[in-house]
Amino acid sequence: MNLDTNKAEAKPGGPHTLGKVRTHPTQNEALMFEKSAPGKRAYKLPPLDVPAVDFSSCLGKAYRQTPAQLPELSEIEIIRHFTRLSTWNYAIDLGMYPLGSCTMKYNPRVNEFVARIEGLAEAHPYRPESLAQGILEIYDLLQRCLLEITGMDAITLQPAAGAHGEFTGILLTRAWHESQGNPRTKILVPDSAHGTNPATAAIVGYTVENIKSNADGGIDLEGLARQVDENTAALMLTNPSTLGVFEDEIHKIADILHAKGALLYMDGANMNALVGKVRPGDFGVDVMHLNLHKTFSTPHGGGGPGSGPVACKKFLEPFLPIPVLVRDEYGAKHCTDAGDWEDTNAEPTADGCPPLFRAPVLKPDGERVGDSEPMPLHPLGGRLRWEYNRPHSVGRVRAFYGNTGMFIRALAYILANGPDGLRQTTEDAVLNANYIRKKLEDLYELPYKTPSMHEVVFSDRRQAAHGVKTGDIAKRLIDYGFHPYTVSFPLIVHGALMIEPTESESREELDLFVEAMRSIAREAEENPELVKTAPHSTRVSRLDEVQAARKPILRWKPEKQ
C-alpha cells in the first residue's frame, strides 16, 4: 500500500488534536495488520491425540511453503479492535434508522439466542433426516406461517436474499411459460422499481421493458394494457410501491396480465405494510418473494445475511427448486434414496411443541391431501423428509436448503407476535410513516399526494433552491443523531428523501426526528453551507469516493522494505 494516501499516519492523531495530545485509538484504531507482531497468539489448540504426519512430504508439491500473512494478535487486542470498530457504526440499537425500503426494525435478542441453541446451530446439513426432524419441523412451521401470511399455496425457503428470491421467482415464471410452449421474451418493470428487478430479469434471459408510473406514482393501467402482449412473461411489481403507495387497482393489473397469459410477480420488500391486513395471494399475485431480513426482523448485520423465501400459486409448485419438504403420514410408504419403498417410522414423538400446522401430506400413492388446515396443540404425526424427485423443478438455487439460521429467527419473531402482534406491527408501521408525513409536509415537497403506507417519499425541491440536495440533508441528519433516510431513490422522484420509520419507533423518537428534519430545513435556508458540508460530528468527514474508484485500494499491503 502506498502510505502517502494515509494522512492519518503522517499526521498522528487526526484533525481534532490540539497540542501534543494524540487521539486515543478508540478513534484511531489501526488495521489489524498494522498491530501484528510475530509470536503473539490468540489461540491454543489441544495436544494432538493422533500421530503427527510429515506434512510437507505428505502433500508434496501441494504443500504451502509460505504462510498467508495473517495478523498475529492476542485475544484482548482482537476484542478491543472489533469493539472499537463497532463504535464507529450507527445501528438500530442506537436510534432511528429510517432507510426507506430497507425496513430497519428492531432485531429481537431472543432470535439470536434461539438460533444458537446447540441442536440447531450444530446440525450438519447431511445428517440423516431421522436425526433432523426438529429442524425440519421449524422449516415446516415457518413455511405454513408464511403461506398463511401471503395467501399463497406453495413455498421454498432456499433463496439466500431478496435478489436471489427474485431470481428464483422469475425462474419459476420462465419454467411455467416454457411448459406452456413459449418462454416469452420480456419482463415489465416499473420505473420506480428496485435495481435488483431489472438485473434479475436480465440474468434469467429476459429483456427488460420499463413502464412509466402515472401521476399518482402507480401503474398506468392504459399504458400497461398497451405494453402487455404475448411476449410478456411477467410484471415485477413492488406493492406497496417504492413510493409507499398501495396499488389500489392491483386486481385490474393482475387481470390485464392474466388476460395475455403473463404473470404477476410481487417484490415483497414492502410486505411490512401488509402483514395481517391484506394478502398478496388474495389480490392476484402469482409469485413473490419475502425478505426475512426486512419484514421478519432478522438482523441486517451490516449487509447480510438475508433470506428470500419465494411463495407461489399452485400452478407454479411443480417448478419449485429441489429439494422440497414433504411430510409422510404415519404408516405411509415412502421411497428411500435407494429406490425401495419402506414404512415411515410410525413412532409419534412427544415433543411438547406449541400449535403447529399440518404440512402437505402425501398419501401412499404420492397424491397430496389437505393443505394448511390449522391444528390444535398436540404433537404432529408423520415424518418430514426432503423430496428430490421433482422432474419439473428449475433445479437448485444454492447448496443445501437455505439460510436456516434466519428461518429460526423469523419464526421466533412470528411466534413472539402472534396474529394480533403481526397486525398491530403493520398498523404501527403505517401510523409512524403517516405521522412523519403530516409533520413534515409543510416544509418538504411531497411529489405524490397519494396516501402513504409504511414509508413516505419527499423531494428536495425546496431545499435545492438553496443549493442543498437530498444527500446533504441526509448527511446533516447524522449530526442530529439519526441514520439518513434512503437518498435519491426511487428514481422517479428527483432528489428523493425516502423515509421508512418502521413500527419500532416510539412517539418520542419520531418527534426528535421530525424536529431534526425541521431544523435542517431551516438551516438549508439560513446557512446552506452548514448542511452542504455535513456531517460535522463524525470521526471522519465526507470521504473521497472518486479517488476510491479511480485508483482502487481494495486490500492492505505491507510497506515495501
Next chain:
Amino acid sequence: MRYLPKSDDERRQMLAEIGARSIDDLFAIIPAEYRLGRDLNVPRQQAESEIIAYFRAAGQKNATDYASFLGAGAYRHYRPVIIDSLVQRGEFLTSYTPYQAEITQGTLQAIFEFQTMIAELTGMDVANASMYDGSTGAAEAVLMAMRVTGRQKAVVAATVHPEYREVLHTYLRYREMPTALVGYHNETGRVDLEALAAAVSSETAAILVQSPNFFGVIEDIPAIAEIAHAKGALLIVSIAEAVSLGIVRPPVEADIVSMEAQSFGVALSYGGPFCGVIAAREQFVRQIPGRLAGQTVDGAGNRGFVLTLATREQHIRREKATSNICTNQALVALMATIFLAVYGKEGMRELAEHNLAKADYAAKTLSALSGTKLRFKGAPRFHEFVLQTDEAPAAWSRRLLDNKIVGGIELSRWYPELRNCTLWCATEVMPRETIDAAAKVLAAAPVEA
C-alpha cells in the same frame, strides 16, 4: 406486543394529529374485498420463555449427542467464543449495508480487513465483501469469466461439489452457455487431465475445478492452469474447505477463486447462512460481482473506507449490472474475519495440520480393517477421504448410528459408479477415541457365508 413502543393512548393521539378517525382510515386505499377480515391463522402470541422452550425441544429432537464424520462442503470446526461476543454487538448486528460511510466505518474497515485476509490466503490480488455461499459464488465466477473472456462455454470437473454443479446448472439454464463435464482419474480421484485438455477449446470461457475436491483430494492446479491458459480460458478454483489454505498451497495460477468460508468460525446451522467470497486477479476487478470496500481519505486527509466501484452493481446499472446480488453475508464475513484474527499466521497452519493429521489417522485406521479400502490413494488429501467397503453402507451406518456415530456420506447418491463408497471427514475436533470406536463398529460386520 412487547416489541412495539407505543401505548394505545399514544396511538390515538397520533391518529388525531394526522387527522384520521381510526387506523382503518390509513388502510382505506386497499380495496375492501381484499382486506383480511380475520386474524391470521398463525400460532398465538408466545412468551419469550415459550419461544425458547419450543426451539429447545426442536433442538433436542435433532439428537445432539451424536459424533459425526460428515463433511462434503459443510465442516465442523471449533468456534472461538469471542466470535459470538463480538458479532452480537448491536453496532454490527443491527447496522445496514455501509452506504453512509461516515457512520459505518466499523463495518467498512472490517470488510477491508476481510478482503485483505482472503486475498492473502488464496493468493489472489483482490477479494469481494462476500457472496451468498460457495455454490452461488462458483456460479457467479463462471458468469464473471464469461464477461471477461467474451466466450460462452464452460468446462466443469465432476469432482466439484455436486450441489455446486447443480446450482451452476440452474444459473446457466437460460444463458445458452453449454458446459462440458470432465470425469476423474480412477486412481487419484483428480480431474482427468487428458479429458480436460480435450474438452477445452478456444471457445471456453473457464475451467471450474474444486480443490480440495469433493473427494478431499488436492487437484494439480498448475497443470490445470496450463491447460486453461493454453487456450485463453480462465481457471476458476472453488474451495469448499477454507481451512485447507493453512497448509495447502494456494491456487496462485488461478484467475478467479470462489471460496466457501464457512469453516472460518461459522456454525453448521443445517447448511446456512454460510459465507461465499470471490477473489480474483486485479485486472478483472471491474467484472467482480458484489460489494467491494476500498480505502480513501476524508476531507481532512484521514484514512477512511467506502464501498467502491459501485457502477458494477444493480442499484446503479440495473439490467446491465455484473450480478443482481444486493444483500450479501456481511455478518458471517465478520465471523470469518474474527476467526482469522484469532488463529492468525501461525494458528492457521497449526489448525490445518491438526485436521490433516486427524483425517490421516482416520483413513489409515478405517482402511486397515478387513473388507474396507481407501480409494484415490494416488494424490494428496486434506481432511476427507473415500472409503470403499465390502458391506453395503446402509448396513454399517445403521450399526454406527446405534452407537451414536454418524458415518461417512454415501457417494452413490451423486456418483452411481462409486458403489459402496463413502466420504468421511475428520477435523481438529474429532477425538481419536471416536475414530477408534467407529473402526470397531465397522469391523463388526457379520461375516458373509
